[in-house]
Amino acid sequence: MKRISSIDVVRGLVMVIMVLDHTRDLLHTDSLTQSPTNLATTTPILFFTRWITHLCAPAFVFLAGTSAWLSLQAGPDKSAGRRFLLTRGLALIAIEFTLVNFGMNFDIRFRYLIFEVIATIGAGFIFLSFLSRLSWGVVAGIAALLFFGHDLLGLIPLPTTPVPRFISTLFFTLGIFPGDRFTFLIAYPILPWLGIMLAGFSAGRLFTLAPERRSRIFLRLGLGALGLFAVLRFFNLYGDPVAWTSQKTPLFTVLSFFNLNKYPPSLLFSLLMLGIILIVLSAAEGKDNPLTRFLLVYGRVPLFYFLVHFYLAHLLMLVMVFLQGYHVADLRFGPFLNGRPDKASGIPLWGVYLVWISLVLLLYPVCRWYGRYKAEHREKKWLRYL
Template identity: 40%
Template structure:
């Protein structure tokens, strides 16, 4: 059903600004994966071998997934304010299932350009989908239950790193998928594989905490109190990261290494584990995110408006940017002399190991992709505001 008038917006600008920033930065990491010369062979976060430019190109993108998941939980709380717990839970479960399907069918295809789905990649949308399903179930119980479970998952899942791996293969796979997955490749037939790169429950914990903090944004909540809460939570979370990383005993499966070089020691201090998101990784990224939310609530300038465009249609942007990036990759593939016999690569078609460019070219491609998506995102934002089709609630 169409309407000629835009509905009043209930969106919170600071949330859209932050989400937009992380969506833009996220595209940098995927551009590096597709186009940097050493993306398929080197580790940009290894302090012993990386450069400062390469390290921080990868490291800054660490903030994207946890903030995106955190804001998904916060938005879920706000969305639930106009629904009964049963209706809200039902919607979250349906949207979560939809996201799991999207990850498998659309995102995986955009990543690989493999129409036969020989390698299905399960990443952040997969984790968000399952987290929404769990949130849809748990939120029916109580807000407090969501908060407690979220804190237990975020603070406690690293204990599993200290325990022996189950000997039973089935339980070992379940443990990987739920808690410890990093590059867990599971065969589903002779020529079809599934790569589980995001363990579900640590990300669920982040979403649950975002949902709990959503209560600071409910209608009528004192703005000054919200700002104080966000500043306090952001400072304490960041301080916890600094203290635990310095102590170097708990909170990350990869303890900090000592180097003779001061700069490499700094890189080692910041090099925390994303797969799965360790406690230190979560604190390092969400602490600054909460501080940003505290100080950006009244931010209004041309930059904030641009970021908010991307942040208001994150799902649309996320799916589209993979297809645009991979289209650019196909062009680069043929332009650099590769031929049809080089197309089939695992996991990414058109991505031979020896295809690639330096970081300057990577940044140019990244900027081009983000710029090209601005007008489509602006159009889709307006479309969502002026249309009422049921499927728009899912994108």
């Protein structure tokens, strides 16, 4: 399948942004004690540092759906394409619970497992391996139903018995399941994110159009999504569990307006983030310049980049705490812990930005090498999974 540059450019952009969030989470002085979106304690720059990274997961999931559609259309054997979606979905879930979870926690005992974005993309691929047998219209209808209607699921009480509660949480909402040996956190429930993936899958048809025409359509869709978001949010009509309110200053009132629920993604969160992504996608169509070529390097090797950056950022965290005078005995591992000492540690926000930029630049030659390796070794089927 011939890669479409605009998809990889947008994917590369949000992956660059993603490193900022994980760097802040691992290294920032206040990341262990303060939520950056808590309007009672945050600052505008700290809020923005977290808020801008909200673009990442919706972009990953939406574009994963788009790429799945393109992959199925490119191959003559649709059955083989669906089998690949199934096996890649299972592989992504396995990678989440091994390489990704260890990269986030560095806990060799795996006392804390998180069902996050990689696992929910994997689950989405599994569903797509079956749903892709349906007509485009039916898939688009299911996407619309999940996308616009999943906020209503919050009105339905969850079962109280353990197994039904776990299954319903896995599909519908955020949930924590503590245990004697490990704690399981469902951060990315399947159905709300499946709605975003199916929207991306349905949008795959637009890539059969000429770049100029699909650029105009993406722009209109993006502006339409932002317009619908603005109306629903302004009147607090529907689409997010927390209404915006007047705050201590006009700026913080604006922050309240854009402070949306990600876990699970509310309708307003999805409309705002996907609206921005569609506009960026429109702007990326047909562009070939130093910036797009830079972003392409990251966007062509998304999972490889995702894994490597986590390990590098976490190793830098350990270097930081040791340089600040802590010892191995001070490190804390286990549920909701990633090794940071319980005493004061970390760097200021300007240092987080400096480390973020350094990490992105450090990863550039590594990703460029791996991208070339993949392109030159297409006979190695396992590379399709990484």
